[in-house]
């Protein structure tokens with residue numbers, strides 16, 4: 387074993403941390419040749435009763451990235467530059483909201499966190515990864531990630547968001563976002 391983080395309390399009292407992995411949690415997040423483990427953690431790595439978008443260095447388990455108040459819905463390289471995009475939502479309570487502030491972020495040791503897109507009162511359209519993979523999970527929703535696909539066949543990937551623009555907790559707007567290194571732009575459905 388290289389390293390471990392134990393989240394169970396030794397006295398057997400109630401668990402004080404929630405760990406939510408993603409189908410793409412293990413991999414090189416910033417394309418620097420080293421593997422990171424990227425997770426949504428509640429109450430860790432800082433014990434502050436907040437969600438954290440967290441990446442641990444795969445080699446030694448030390449904290450590489452820690453973005454408080456963020457929940458991760460997708461970890462995928464959408465624009466093909468080998469740096470993975472983090473599809474996050476602002477989460478201020480113990481449960482991420484139905485609609486929230488979405489931010490697509492890049493992170494690297496060299497540059498820190500970089501914002502690629504912000505969508506207010508939004509949610510990602512998500513899908514389960516296919517049954518044909520060799521990958522498996524026991525985590526709730528552990529096989530769910532954002533829907534990211536070349537929807538119009540132009541060789542550039544798109545993803546979808548829904549928004550609740552009038553704040554009554556029902557979706558009233560669907561947008562398709564085209565992701566390239568130059569930027570993430572509304573494709574105007």
Ligand SMILES: [Ca+2]
Pocket residue numbers: 413414415416417418419420421422
């Ligand atoms: Ca890395």
Ligand SMILES: [Ca+2]
Pocket residue numbers: 462463464465466467468469470471
């Ligand atoms: Ca990328």
Ligand SMILES: [Ca+2]
Pocket residue numbers: 535536537538539540541542543544
């Ligand atoms: Ca496309």
Ligand SMILES: [Ca+2]
Pocket residue numbers: 549550551552553554555556557558
């Ligand atoms: Ca609405």
